[in-house]
Amino acid sequence: MNEITPASIGLSREDLPNSYIGRSVPRPNAAKLVQGRATYTDDVVLPRMLHAAFLRSPHAHARILSIETAGALATPGVVRVFTGRDIAAVCDPWVAVLDHLKGMKSAPQYPLPLERATWQGEPVVAVVAESRAAAEDGVAALRVEWEPLPAQTDMETALAPGAVVIHPELGDNLVFTRTAAAGDVEAAFAKAHKVVEATFVTARHTGVTLEPRSIIADYNRADGTLTVHHSTQAPHMMQGVFAKHLRLREADVRVICKDVGGSFGIKVHVYPDEVAVAAIARIMGRPIKFVADRFESFQSDIHARDHRIKARIAVDANGRILGFDVDDLTGIGPYSVYPRTSAIEGNQVVNLCGGPYDFQHYRCTTRVVLQNKTPTCQYRAVGHPIATAVTEGLVDMAAEALGMDPIAFRRLNLIRDDAYPRSSPSGMRFEGLSHHASLDKLLEMVPVERIRADQSAQRARGVYRGLGFASFIELTNPSPFMYGIGGARISAQDGATVRMDPDGSVVVASGVTEQGQGTEAILAQIVAHGVGVPVERVKVVTGDTQNTPYGGGTWACRGAGIGGEAALQSALALRAQILEVAGAMLQARPETLDVAMGEVVDRASGTPRLSLAELGRIVYFRGDTLPKDLARELVQTRHFITKEYPFAFTNGIQACWAEVDVETGMVKVLEHWCVEDCGRVINPLLVDEQVRGGIVQGLGGALYEHCVYDAEGNLLTTTMADYLVPMSAEMPDIHVGHVETPTRESLLGAKGAGEAGTAGAPAALMNAINDALRPFGARVTEQPFTPARILRALGRI
Amino acid sequence: MKWPAIGYVRARSLDDLWEAQRTHGAAAQVLAGGQTLLATLAFRLSEPGVLVDITRIPELRGVALRDGVLRIGALTRHAELGRDPLIARHAPLIAAAVPYIAHPAIRNRGTIGGSLAYADPAAELPACAVALDATLHLLSARGERRVKAEGFFTGLLSTLLEPGEIIAAVELPPASPAQRSAILEVSRRSGDYAMAGIAAVLELDAAGQVASPRLTFFGVGDRPVLATRANAALAGRVLDAAAIAAAAEALEGDLDPPADLHGPPEMKRHLARVLLRRALAQFLPAREKAA
Structure with a gap:
């Protein structure tokens, strides 16, 4: 079952020109990226759109005594100012724990804090304006009175007596501990020939994506839907997050993620400033854009x-x-x-x-x-x-x-x-x-x-x-086992829908996403290989919760293994469906036929019998000429999950x-x-x-x-x-x-x-x-x- | 990181500049290459009312050798410094410094006058100016004056420039045939500011005797540091391993480096000694190097 051989997937010859799996096929989207014709979130401009900027805590730990917004509101271009309480009125906080991590605890986190800022760079007040520059002018005009508090910065003393307990309701600063043990360590080390020990330190890093975190949230009061253009790795997960915390139905939230300029894991998390933007859109009924600048990226990206x-x-x-x-x-x-x-x-x-x-x-x-x-x-x-x-x-x-x-x-x-x-x-x-x-x-x-x-x-x-x-x-x-069993709505399965259009071209819609790493390239290769068409005849759709099968997106190196398998299975299913229709048209048994380079061919000889364009013409425009009971749905969906x-x-x-x-x-x-x-x-x-x-x-x-x-x-x-x-x-x-x-x-x-x-x-x-x-x-x-x-x-x- | 709303004036002559300064007073900020200023605007670290673009003022441009003085116009870009034949011949230290300055995009815009006026203690050109005993030609609406580079830098990002005053040119004595110069630095990555650097200039006669040593260090203080004691230890001596060791030892008294993100003061001291030895070793005759 595991080998890709002519027999296993029904190819007539392994060296067919469309045997793409295993070949260095150039990325179909490379030209678009280098010519500057990609669509990053910041390239999206919507009518009535406003821009958000955040006042971020200058302190590692401080109580917010007062927020004076008059100066910001008087700044030219500024439309509205939001504090933590304004946002909390429409948005519920979250607690990031997983059930299978026994004993794990964390505190409720609001998009903008209500009482205390707990790290330098935490977003505290949002200013919404006609332009990002005006929003920054507004931020500069805000007056926040802080009471600086002692900060717990050293992890070595975080559990010691006298530590600053960051969330007193948790009792201490211990989020999680786990010990794995096997065998008898004490005995083994006691009788060992040599024991060597060392202390290792790995430094705090961040991901530094070329494209910073970016979001546009657009709440439409007319139909009660929230559309979010988002630079993210996991559109479906974010759909669920926005729905849950903004008290919307999941079906009323659509997340669109076109080109992404790098993620490295940075863009698979829920960021308070981004949720605040969605909440502001929900309140104002207007599209709100936020693009993190490099300065705030260093303080607020994970x-x-x-x-x-x-x-x-x-x-x-x-x-x-x-x-x-x-x-x-x-x-x-x-x-x-x-x-x-x-x-x-x-x-x-x-x-x-x-x-x-x-x-x-x-x-x-x-x-x-x-x-x-x-x-x-x-x-x-x-x-x-x-x-x-x-x-x-x-x-x-x-x-x-x-x-x-x-x-x-x-x-x-x-x-x-x-x-x-x-x-x-x-x-x-x-x-x-x-x-x-x-x-x-x-x-x-x-x-x-x-x-x-x-x-x-x-x-x-x-x-x-x-x-x-x-x-x-x-x-x-x-x-x-990674997240789902812990109660998180993070999908480990992924789906792909592959369809053939009247001109014989193929479209694959996948739940995994393109971050610049080439996901769309391998999806095109796999589908071209599976269906039997030139790779340039395959278009790839990713990053739209309304138009792709439900999936987990890109994380933990799953795009090729999970999303790729779903694409391969749906491509093979489409090819089988094409051959069934071709068999009916050519009065031949489907198993004597194959699809190669966009043509139905005789499996044994490779002789072309029928182009996919002709097959498409008949199916879509002259379905009357096909047998009445012939299934002719040239679209197939498969999902895959490891078991x-x-x-x-x-x-x-x-x-x-x-x-x-x-x-x-x-x-x-x-x-x-x-x-x-x-x-x-x-x-x-x-x-x-x-x-x-x-x-x-x-x-x-x-x-x-x-x-x-x-x-x-x-x-x-x-x-x-x-x-x-x-x-x-x-x-x-x-x-x-x-x-x-x-x-x-x-x-x-x-x-x-x-x-x-x-x-x-x-x-x-x-x-x-x-x-x-x-x-x-x-x-x-x-x-x-x-x-x-x-x-x-x-x-x- | 968007700029605040800001005015812009293009000065086409010195008179334009003085006029703009009269009109806008302290709100006027001179814009040349912009490689530091524009970033500080984006960070909103400064909010000048109006930028006065001086890049079209002819008197501030060009490199010329006249009356025994090499005059480098303040608007000369770093990349131009690196390819100018007069500079290559008469101030080879400056040409050698150019590859160390940031990255090509910055070198294509940044100017020598801007670098000197900004006075970053880790920058290469201020140290070169001190090492080469440059004179800075300063202009203002009130007139002109000339000051030695050595006294021009008064502290961290501070100079003798008065409000309204600009650097018009850097004036250098052309390198004598006996002059030897070298620039070396240690930086985390190519193009980064130096953790420590040396601009070394001295004269060597036929007997290998050192005259007029001007070892100048950067990235190790609040301004370029002319290593007075190390220079004194070298002056008049035949350059050999013992002389280098003596200079390295004397250097201890010249430096009082601060800590920075990359390491403690003792690291900068150590690196300065290493660089001193490496720079001077370049000037040793071939037979000494082999030994």
Whole structure:
């Protein structure tokens, strides 16, 4: 069932020109994007539209004593001002918890707070005006009287006596804690040959999408509908959120999401300013636009990865890993973010540590605490880069302690490729992974001997280079076990409708969404392949709750695996329907026919029999000539959901070759490699670019990116000059290879590929830096690996 | 981040400029390359009443060598500095500094006068001006004056410029055949402001003896820092490893760097020493380098 063979999907020849799956088909929407003809939310201009700007809290924690709006209302162009109470009159607050995260708690969050601001940058007052500039003039004329309150900024003291309890009704700042345990950690570590431990820090990051968060909400009083143009990853989820909290019927809310300029997880969350905009539209009955500027993006887009992890590994005298013992602490800001919650990242650390390896004893605890900083939530590769840095950092240290080569140590301990299916000590179920095949493939690509020789020669000249490796697993194709079982209306299934129009062209409408990553390209490929038409004859519709089947959208690397399978199944169903009609027209049995490049052909000989345009003409305009009882609906819908495994895990391994200037502490990444196994590769070009982009984001986090706060909770990195993203000049050549272990849950066999690069890159770079620093006995484990931290590790400052 | 409502006047001559200043007083803000000003407007950090665009004033443009002085008009863009043959020949340090200044789009618009007037302590051109012992030609409705770059920078983003006064040109003594110069910096990414940088200028005679050393550091203080003690340690000595070590040691007394987002003061001190050694090593004769 799992192989795409001529027999399995009825193709007459695997090398038909429209056998697109597995080929680097160019993206059909690329020209539109580079010519500036895309439609981003900010490009949408509606009649009677007004613009919103927000006064944001200048304090990390402060009571709102009074809000004086007269000056704003007197500002030219300003139409209306909204405070928290104005919004709360039409909009219910939310509490972001999930039932399956036992004991989780969070406080009700309003679009604009009623009494207290709890992070610097929290939206407090909305000004609506004829233009964004006038709205900002209005914001400048507002007068808010604040009573600054002590802020809880340090997560290390958030649970200590004397901590500022951010929401007194919760009793303390503990949002969630979970411990996973297997085997007997205490005994295993007590009898171990070696135990190595370290403390790792991963820095607070944010996603920095090229297109900032954008929304236009338009409430039509005439028919009671709310139409929202939204730069989002999950239109159907947002439809439900707007309906629930604005007290509307879900059917009366439509979310439209055309082009999106990058998401990385940032745009799959409910933001208070965006809900406030929808509430304002509901009140005013006019379209309201809000586009976050870069300054407020840094303060209000979700942050992520603010973790401190104390961890140790135990190994026996033969170099076998006995166990991992991990203690994770993460600060998430003052609220868990709705509806996915901010406990998932810590939970992922618990799920994923040690993931690639064969060991018995495991203990991992995460504690998720509140603090007065920007809320954190899911960002590309949620938890993976953290767990991978901890695991692979410890693996390298253990290999060093044993005097073993890090490659040999990994080969000894990685789960065997024939050991599946199996479960990890943390309870993750693996259908089929390829750690050893991936390592073998990586070693074909990385010239290890030449690199090691160069390393020695360079050291003699005072140049310090290092080679680092990082194996990883990645969670993709999530089932309802991720969110649905916790009570969140987040769809794990997805649908596709494929239809043939009279001219023989094909349209696919899908519930998964395009964020700039190429979803529409692979949908077109899959449908062209499945139906049997040239890819340029396929149009793709995504991002409209009124015109696409219900689905979850884009997150957790599910677009190809879930949305792609739904598209393939509906395309195959359409082809079967086309052949049934063609059989009737040609007086032939459908199974003797096929569709190739837009024509019905004789299956055995490939001889063209009938064009799809002619078939379309007959079906749509001369249906009278067809047999009366012939089904001729040239439109098919299929939905897909995974059923056997909670998640389709993928795996891979990365290598990084880097040079450290030991006098300045600067790191130069010389070359980077990744072999990953995302199952069936639908489009090698797109997968490679996803991996490369992910690696760049991972390297960015490891070297540069950091949301820096002072002790009072003031965010210091609020521009692109302070929050350093990776730039092309600093990025290395990145080589990508593939091993393909298709999932058997679907015909397509695809798993996710979008987060693999980010998952492994920071760990590979950390290990490369530490390999370079080895002659000095220096080591860094705190990201980002800044010159100051490296110089400190070297004892030079 | 939208600008406040703002007026705009294009000055086509110095008289236009003085007229605009008379009319608008303190509300008038000079606009040249705009690479700093426009961002501060978007942040609403400043709300001038009217921008007076000086980019069409001919007296502020052009690069010329006249009467033994290299005169660089204040409106000369960074990219122009990098490709001007007179600058390449007579002030090679400035040409060498250009690739370090931000990114090409900014270099195509930003001006030398703007960079000096803004006086960012981590910027390259103020340090180059000090290292090259430049004289700044200042103009105002009241007349003109000339000040040394070394005294022009008075603190963080502060200069001797008085209200209504502008930089007209940077005047430099052309590089002598004995002059050696180098610029080096450490920044997190290419194009970022320097965590520490050095603009090094000195003269080396045939015997390798140092004269007129003007090592100037940037990104390590509230203004470009002329390293007086390090320079004194070098002056008159034959440039060799011992002289470099002596200069590096003397540098300690020249610097009092602040902490910034990238690291503590001791990191800046350390980086300054590393840069001093690396810059001076470039001037060593080949046989010394090999050793």
